[in-house]
Amino acid sequence: MVKVYSPHYSGMSGQIGKSGVHMVRKGVWIMREWLKPANPNTTAQQEVRSDFAEAVSKWHTFNAAKKAAYGYYATSGLASGFNVFIGEYRKAADATAKNALEPTEFTVTVTSDGSTPVEGATVKFTDTGSTVERYKGESDSNGEASGALRADGNKTYDLYITADGYEPYVETGLTPSDATKTVTLTAS
Numbered sequence: 001m002v003k004v005y006s007p008h009y010s011g012m013s014g015q016i017g018k019s020g021v022h023m024v025r026k027g028v029w030i031m032r033e034w035l036k037p038a039n040p041n042t043t044a045q046q047e048v049r050s051d052f053a054e055a056v057s058k059w060h061t062f063n064a065a066k067k068a069a070y071g072y073y074a075t076s077g078l079a080s081g082f083n084v085f086i087g088e089y090r091k092a093a094d095a096t097a098k099n100a101l102e103p104t105e106f107t108v109t110v111t112s113d114g115s116t117p118v119e120g121a122t123v124k125f126t127d128t129g130s131t132v133e134r135y136k137g138e139s140d141s142n143g144e145a146s147g148a149l150r151a152d153g154n155k156t157y158d159l160y161i162t163a164d165g166y167e168p169y170v171e172t173g174l175t176p177s178d179a180t181k182t183v184t185l186t187a188s
Helices: 043-061 064-071 081-091 095-099
Strands: 014-016 020-025 028-033 104-111 122-127 133-138 144-149 157-162 169-174 181-184
Touching: 043 081, 064 081, 064 133, 064 144, 104 157, 122 144, 133 144
Parallel strands: 104 181
Antiparallel strands: 014 020, 020 028, 104 144, 122 133, 122 157, 157 169
16 A cells, blocks of 8 residues: 655545545545445335434424423433434334323413412422433513423423522422422412
8 A cells, every 4th residue: 555645635535526535544644445335225224214204303393392301311412402302212112102202391380379470480390309400490470481391201200499588399200291380489
């Protein structure tokens, strides 16, 4: 193999027509013949491609709150909520499991006496028995904090509400369908 050392070649990478490919591999500049990659068009491969397409289409039907729900599951800096959803969709065993991946929206209304809204209360949902946050927001001028929680896999959540001048509120073991509620805080 011929070795070429030149500053002109060190920054080259990519394909030149259908003849050659230039790249840096393990710190060494390499040029090799371009080979057309195999593209399996088997039934199994078509099913995988179709499943990915369905997952992406499903993601595009989600509103911002539902997309944000998956963002809380993206723990590494490299993954996004989209990546988490697509991975979970691909792992789901059947159509029922795939449909269960759509997050359930909720609205928590925080009041001081059952009707007067508390603005600026911190509303947080964690996995039951854990400190891992799955939603965190503040109540608006109507005392409402809205979001979405994942319901797949029989997930349950703990609700924590804190606000200046009020006792903290805690409720455990909530399902996403139980998350829509009105909470009355007690003055401290």
